[in-house]
Amino acid sequence: MARAGLTAERLIHAGAELADEVGFAQVTVSALARRFDVQVASLYSHVKSSAELKTGIALFALAELADRVTEALAGRAGKDALFAFANAYRDYAREHPGRFAAAKHPLDAETAAASAGPRHAQLTRALLRAYDLDEPDQTHAVRLLGGVFQGFVTLELAGGFAHSSPDAQQSWDWSIGALDALLRNHAKTDGE
Amino acid sequence: MARAGLTAERLIHAGAELADEVGFAQVTVSALARRFDVQVASLYSHVKSSAELKTGIALFALAELADRVTEALAGRAGKDALFAFANAYRDYAREHPGRFAAAKHPLDAETAAASAGPRHAQLTRALLRAYDLDEPDQTHAVRLLGGVFQGFVTLELAGGFAHSSPDAQQSWDWSIGALDALLRNHAKTDGE
């Protein structure tokens, strides 16, 4: 029999595609084996376990998303950069809902530290440079923005804003615009 | 043999407790049967399926959370109400991480409409009354707040802010305070 040519990378990538098609929760070793037309046990030469496979997909998605954001941020600053970051994030989630779900997959501390997670934080700090925030405000802002992006997009993808007007796009633009104003108001030593 | 006295309600409640102990994803019909010391198949007289059980826990958690928020909001308005709402939400998630995860469980449109989800939106609108926003700004604000609460708390619970200073509490207070300012700036016909 001809070999299928499996590798951990191909499995993770196919797992990401499968996640976008059927949902991250439905990504199983068995489904992946069917997709490659091999026996289930064969995958275990390349991934240690189902958990490791899902972690691999999570790391892949986090890195891909960070790449997108990096590209979106290039040559921009201030409000322009904020919108570019936010839209890159949201667009990725809408194009790749399964990978986005994977990116939210919990990682143990060690894995998280080696993931693209810290890169996301760095990208946010780069974006915030134009807003000229003191510490610890900058860290607060990193967390607020992370929360808004992830939370809003998650709710939108879950259908939370469907069947009601105005459409989600408008609320998104309004929210990011409001955050821009919020950040400008907090520049440097500015209280309350 | 003495009967265990199972009912759908007891199963859902026990499922919520189990979720807090071992994680919502680990709540299974089997684990619940072990907890009640009955055979697995016995549960199927009370719940149609594993999916229905999880949906039941999700609805329970959403309602419980809405109750908490309702209580927190009583007699408060403006910034005070905003902090009360936000803290009730976050405290619930920290006290009941499994139920909080359950509350994020995707529901089909019909179930979602009959859930406490719309009540959450109404509570947010009640909170926003003091900020005197025009439509569609009020809807935008409902969505922004929903996103921030859910996103920030999810990231915090996932350990995203661990091992770094300042602690999450400070970022939370800063963020909610900043949102209060944001909302005040957008009162009525206020552009930019």
Add this chain to the structure above:
DNA sequence: ATATCTACCTAAAGACATTAGGCAAATAAG
């Protein structure tokens, strides 16, 4: 006390995860 109902049971089948051990295809050594 008998009849009905139903809560919980046993039994069985199907899906997924995982491990152990085997064969054949790719690769390296002669």
Add this chain to the structure above:
DNA sequence: CTTATTTGCCTAATGTCTTTAGGTAGATAT
């Protein structure tokens, strides 16, 4: 080019979870 070695994929088997079908005994009504 042949032989030796590695290793990619296979078969087989076990355990867990979900779900359905049909039975029994304990609760409830007559």
